[in-house]
Structures are given as C-alpha cells and as structure tokens.
Amino acid sequence: MDVLMPQMGETVAEGTLTVWHKSVGDTVSSSDILFEIGTDKVEMEVPALADGVVREICVEAGETVLVGTKLAVIEEEGIKESTEEPYVENQIIDAEKSTDSIAQTNILKRDSIDRSMKLSPVVRKLLAENNLTHNDIKGTGRNGRLKRSDVLSYLEDNKSKKQHLPDTSSRVAEFDDKTIIPFNHRRKMTAEHMVRSKATSPHVLQAVEIDFSKVEKARYQLGPDWKKREGYSLTYLPFIARALCSAIKDFPKLNGHIEEDKLVVFDRVNLAVAIDLDFEGLVAPIIKDADLKGVTEIARAINELAIRARAEKLTADDYLNATYTVSNNGSFGTLITAPIINQPQVAILSTDGVSKRATVIEKGGEDLIAIRPIGILAQSFDHRAIDGSYSGAFMRRLKEILETRNWAEIVS
Numbered sequence: 001m002d003v004l005m006p007q008m009g010e011t012v013a014e015g016t017l018t019v020w021h022k023s024v025g026d027t028v029s030s031s032d033i034l035f036e037i038g039t040d041k042v043e044m045e046v047p048a049l050a051d052g053v054v055r056e057i058c059v060e061a062g063e064t065v066l067v068g069t070k071l072a073v074i075e076e077e078g079i080k081e082s083t084e085e086p087y088v089e090n091q092i093i094d095a096e097k098s099t100d101s102i103a104q105t106n107i108l109k110r111d112s113i114d115r116s117m118k119l120s121p122v123v124r125k126l127l128a129e130n131n132l133t134h135n136d137i138k139g140t141g142r143n144g145r146l147k148r149s150d151v152l153s154y155l156e157d158n159k160s161k162k163q164h165l166p167d168t169s170s171r172v173a174e175f176d177d178k179t180i181i182p183f184n185h186r187r188k189m190t191a192e193h194m195v196r197s198k199a200t201s202p203h204v205l206q207a208v209e210i211d212f213s214k215v216e217k218a219r220y221q222l223g224p225d226w227k228k229r230e231g232y233s234l235t236y237l238p239f240i241a242r243a244l245c246s247a248i249k250d251f252p253k254l255n256g257h258i259e260e261d262k263l264v265v266f267d268r269v270n271l272a273v274a275i276d277l278d279f280e281g282l283v284a285p286i287i288k289d290a291d292l293k294g295v296t297e298i299a300r301a302i303n304e305l306a307i308r309a310r311a312e313k314l315t316a317d318d319y320l321n322a323t324y325t326v327s328n329n330g331s332f333g334t335l336i337t338a339p340i341i342n343q344p345q346v347a348i349l350s351t352d353g354v355s356k357r358a359t360v361i362e363k364g365g366e367d368l369i370a371i372r373p374i375g376i377l378a379q380s381f382d383h384r385a386i387d388g389s390y391s392g393a394f395m396r397r398l399k400e401i402l403e404t405r406n407w408a409e410i411v412s
Helices: 088-105 121-129 148-162 185-200 213-230 237-250 295-310 388-404 407-411
Strands: 002-004 014-020 033-038 043-047 050-057 064-066 070-079 203-211 256-259 262-265 271-273 324-328 347-363 366-382
Touching: 014 185, 033 070, 033 185, 121 148, 203 388, 213 295, 213 366, 213 388, 213 407, 237 271, 237 295, 237 324, 237 347, 237 388, 295 407, 366 388
Parallel strands: 271 324, 324 347
Antiparallel strands: 002 070, 014 033, 014 064, 033 043, 050 070, 203 366, 256 262, 347 366
16 A cells, blocks of 8 residues: 555645654554654644555655655555545545646746756755755755755755854854753744745834723723633733734735735635744644634634644644734733744734833823833734835724724624
8 A cells, every 4th residue: 555645734735754653664553653744833643544564665754745645655464444534536636736736836946947856845945046956965865865954954054164254263162061952843844934934035024002002991891701701811912813804904915925926815814823832832823714703703713722732733724824924922021023924924913012101192182191001013024015105004004993993892
C-alpha cells in the first residue's frame, strides 16, 4: 500500500513531514502512529491505516511535499477498514485541484527553475525570491533532492560571509553557565514564517490612541452577569474585533491577500486571532465570517478557540482562509506592539494594554483634564497593497466606532 501525503484542510496544498515514528523493516498495525505532518500553524499525527511491514520510505523528515505525494510503502498483511475518509482517491483529487489553484496564483517566476527537479512549492518560492536555481545549492534529500533547509542554510552561510566580523574584538564572550533550548517544530515554522513575511512585505506601522470609555461602561454594566453566565470575563478584545469588522467594510482593501501583482479582496471577514500557548508558541485560528457576528458571538468564539488551542484540539480547517489578523497583548500591559503580517494578508492589528490616564477632552467649548481608560491600537500594513493615507483613514474610522457607539445597548 502506498502511503500518501494527506489533505489537512480544504485548501491546503502541501505539508511538511516532521517526524517518522517507524523505520524501514518495522512492523506496524493500522492504529500505530506512522509519522507527523505540519503546516505553518498546525501539527497532526497520521496512523498507518494498515497492518504490515514498512518496506520503503520515500520522503525524509523535514521535507515539504504536495498533497498526494507518496511518502512510504507498506507491505500489507491485511488492510483495516476505516470509517474515516480514505487517503488515496479523495486526496489525489484534492491534490490535483490544489495544484491547479497554485499554478494560477503562484508568485514564482517558474521559468527560472528547472522543472525536471522535484522541488516543493516552498523551495521554488525561496529560490525565486533569492534569484537562485537548484544548481546553485547541493541537495541533502533523497537522491540529492533539494530541501527547504538546504536553501535556508545556503542563504544563512552567504549572509554570514557578507557580514563577516573580526574574530576577537566583536565576538561575544563564551559562558559556561548557559542553557541551549532547541526550537521545536512549531517554533521553527513560526520563525520561518516571520522571516519570510519581513522579507516579502514592506511593513509600515500606524497607531491611534483610543478612549475606551464607552467600551468600559459596557463591561462595567454587563461584566458581572456575563461572567456568571459564561464563566469567563468580558474583555476588550471582542469589542475591538466587532469594531474592526465594521471599519473593514468601509476600507475593504485591508481584507485581502496579495497574489503576484494583484490584490484579491474578500467579501467576508475571516478574522484570525493570535493565541499564546502559555509561552510555548503562538497560533492564529480564525473566527469564520466574523463580520456577521456580534460582540457576544465573537467573545464566545474567541474563548472556544483559546480552550481548544491550549488543549491542542485545533484542526487544519481552523486556520484556513484567514483574511485579517488581530494580535492581543493587552493582558500584559504593553504600550504598543509592531506586529508582523500574517502572509499573504495585507495587514494585522495589535491591541495593547488599556489603563487610566489623564487626557484632554472638550466640553462646552472648553478644554478639560479627565481620567479615561486609554489604549493604543497599532496596525502593520503591506505598503505594496495600500498607502499610509488609506490605512490612516481606516484607523481613524476604527477609533470613531470604538469611541462613539453605545456598546452597552448593543451587547445587551
């Protein structure tokens, strides 16, 4: 039986094989975990689905391949019928659809790469972005195949050569009392995604100061009953998310993806919410059709996603088709954060701490000093897609919505 790269979501076209749990010659049962795969944000264990012996491993750990790619061969002693969707037919069909989609939207100049080499889409992208071909780098994969790690190592080596420093004067002292913490798979994938985003998008940061008085009034009036009914506190985030979706309707270019030399704008807002995993990584699952939900529904969706994320119960579908991302550091009391865009999106919003501050307000034609709950919202946007005036107008609209709506009546 051929073991194929499974489909991890409706539009996922590729995956990275991160760990093999079996080797050639090992006996497996249908329930044994054979290997693990992952995308930028999710990992999944895959069972063997058949009783037999592993006769061949075709893809090494660390390689990224298309859905439907043969990963291994199991000599069967008897296939166990499964109630789950089969790997073979459905996934090959999906792979063909996904491959067609990639062919239409891929940002690579494929003519610069020898098509005879079996390169993953990620490797092709890295080569094209850095004006390289597969002939420039020695592959360490099976049969000399070029892997993503090969390209990254090559780029890092060349960067080191270009930025070579004197041997002694600039070198950091060696310490015996140090701890080396290897990156786990999630951290490696996050690191690669962040570096790629900064290299791809010209980031521009804009921020506005928000008077959260009306939001705070709603939280004060509704908070006790809310916590008693729902079991958790009513935070600022669902109000910000609701206002964000409203503002996006007036500035739709922010709700899009950049594909080649065009901007694809989406009608619905699939809002990705960054969730910290107790300092052990970050994930950003989506609230699907967030623009159709009110504050209450958004608050429940955020809480449910956070619970499932920390219990490692999220699936690949929880990450698919995000159109805008919000990152929340407010609970740590931060002043302002410059977030990194979640590719291929156009923008990302950071929400930071809200605290009571003295501010100037106008009342009866006079300027007065008042104590108000003030916080900063900061947006990083891709300057390829929009300009500062468009982003600035969006941020002004977001501020207006948060400061003027009667949130207590809306939520109740």
